[in-house]
Amino acid sequence: MNIFDYMQKYDYEQLVFCQDENSGLKAIICIHDTTLGPALGGTRMWPYKTEEEAIVDVLRLGRGMTYKNAAAGLNIGGGKAVIIGDPREHKSEELFRAFGRYIQGLNGRYITAEDVGTTVADMDMIHLETDFVTGVSPAFGSSGNPSPVTAYGVYRGMKAAAKLAFGSDSLSGRVIAVQGVGNVAYNLCRHLHEEGAHLIVTDINQENVDRAVNDFGAKAVGVNEIFGVECDIFSPCALGAIINDDTIPLFKAKVIAGAANNQLKEEKHGDQIHEMGLIYAPDYVINAGGVINVADELQGYNRERALKKVETIYDNILKIYEIAERDGMASYKAADRMAEERIASVARSRNTFLQNGKTVYKR
Numbered sequence: 595m596n597i598f599d600y601m602q603k604y605d606y607e608q609l610v611f612c613q614d615e616n617s618g619l620k621a622i623i624c625i626h627d628t629t630l631g632p633a634l635g636g637t638r639m640w641p642y643k644t645e646e647e648a649i650v651d652v653l654r655l656g657r658g659m660t661y662k663n664a665a666a667g668l669n670i671g672g673g674k675a676v677i678i679g680d681p682r683e684h685k686s687e688e689l690f691r692a693f694g695r696y697i698q699g700l701n702g703r704y705i706t707a708e709d710v711g712t713t714v715a716d717m718d719m720i721h722l723e724t725d726f727v728t729g730v731s732p733a734f735g736s737s738g739n740p741s742p743v744t745a746y747g748v749y750r751g752m753k754a755a756a757k758l759a760f761g762s763d764s765l766s767g768r769v770i771a772v773q774g775v776g777n778v779a780y781n782l783c784r785h786l787h788e789e790g791a792h793l794i795v796t797d798i799n800q801e802n803v804d805r806a807v808n809d810f811g812a813k814a815v816g817v818n819e820i821f822g823v824e825c826d827i828f829s830p831c832a833l834g835a836i837i838n839d840d841t842i843p844l845f846k847a848k849v850i851a852g853a854a855n856n857q858l859k860e861e862k863h864g865d866q867i868h869e870m871g872l873i874y875a876p877d878y879v880i881n882a883g884g885v886i887n888v889a890d891e892l893q894g895y896n897r898e899r900a901l902k903k904v905e906t907i908y909d910n911i912l913k914i915y916e917i918a919e920r921d922g923m924a925s926y927k928a929a930d931r932m933a934e935e936r937i938a939s940v941a942r943s944r945n946t947f948l949q950n951g952k953t954v955y956k957r
């Protein structure tokens with residue numbers, strides 16, 4: 595891959611390669627866009643098979659955070675990091691401290707948090723070397739695990755999507771099929787169960803299935819069955835790319851609203867479900883609760899204030915549908931438009947010189 599061509603095509607600012615022989619650290623930090631503020635996004639630890647796979651992933655995820663943060667109304671830019679390694683085998687204090695020192699070297703242009711394969715305990719180790727890390731243990735005045743807050747945001751966004759589809763945002767009596775009942779979806783299921791929804795769940799991890807069945811009276815189905823079950827709402831909370839040529843013909847739901855990142859395999863699949871009349875809550879809008887929560891730490895963490903901001907996901911979903919209807923486009927495109935317009939207008943408003951270090955000269 596020609597990295598500079600790709601960076602130029604999507605206007606990336608910076609890609610940082612980090613190597614530390616002692617700890618075995620091989621990491622890449624991507625800063626996509628800092629028009630709105632410092633780049634904030636989690637660190638993914640994954641056993642990438644090739645370096646190219648890791649580079650493609652960090653670039654794609656970093657750009658996704660720019661859109662997520664902008665659409666959420668945060669004064670935060672987009673970035674992400676990946677550590678190449680197996681999270682079950684290759685974690686050590688030495689490795690996370692070495693990584694923390696690289697983050698410190700960026701002097702606040704990039705701020706990290708949890709993502710797939712990393713935990714609060716890992717953030718605590720990074721925090722030994724840098725303050726530019728969020729999602730650290732609450733004992734340090736930080737916000738801890740973002741997953742329950744992500745789940746709350748998905749719950750609020752799902753209610754908004756239900757209002758658009760059914761004319762009422764009540765989820766009582768609705769049948770909701772949840773794919774993957776891990777950290778986020780377990781907490782989501784709790785909210786849905788408390789409101790009186792009927793749950794159908796699946797997971798490749800039987801323990802997680804059993805937990806949802808026992809705690810919330812969920813009905814369990816096989817991993818391939820979940821797409822075609824009779825339900826009102828399908829909630830993808832496991833993997834990306836699950837809205838695709840194979841699954842679309844199976845869907846019986848009227849709404850798709852879940853936590854997973856990058857749910858559309860390709861943009862055309864967003865157009866297809868739009869044409870079928872499904873209400874689709876764009877992934878990066880509905881799952882922004884976690885980043886909204888960790889971003890609050892930059893003002894001195896206040897959980898009440900963070901949750902209030904997470905509540906706005908409800909209105910954001912409604913707003914995206916207003917744009918989609920106004921401009922005659924699918925909801926995923928309307929979300930992109932909303933994020934891009936906000937970034938462009940802030941960039942325009944910063945075209946005069948100010949002696950306070952806040953002016954960002956982008957172009």
Ligand SMILES: NC(=O)c1ccc[n+]([C@@H]2O[C@H](COP(=O)([O-])OP(=O)(O)OC[C@H]3O[C@@H](n4cnc5c(N)ncnc54)[C@H](O)[C@@H]3O)[C@@H](O)[C@H]2O)c1
Pocket residue numbers: 710740741742744773774775776777778779796797798799802817831832833834853854855881882884885
């Ligand atoms: N944790 C957060 O705060 C957060 C924030 C934004 C987005 N997300 C996204 O939400 C999704 C869930 O995140 P999480 O933190 O709950 O992760 P998790 O790993 O705790 O949960 C994912 C669950 O999906 C299951 N799973 C994997 N493959 C599956 C398959 N083929 N069929 C059924 N189940 C399968 C796993 O066994 C696991 O239980 C991810 O896509 C993540 O990127 C998470």
Ligand SMILES: CC(C)C[C@H](N)C(=O)O
Pocket residue numbers: 634635636662706707708709710729740855881882884885888
């Ligand atoms: C900053 C993190 C809490 C972000 C989360 N990993 C996400 O994908 O939104």
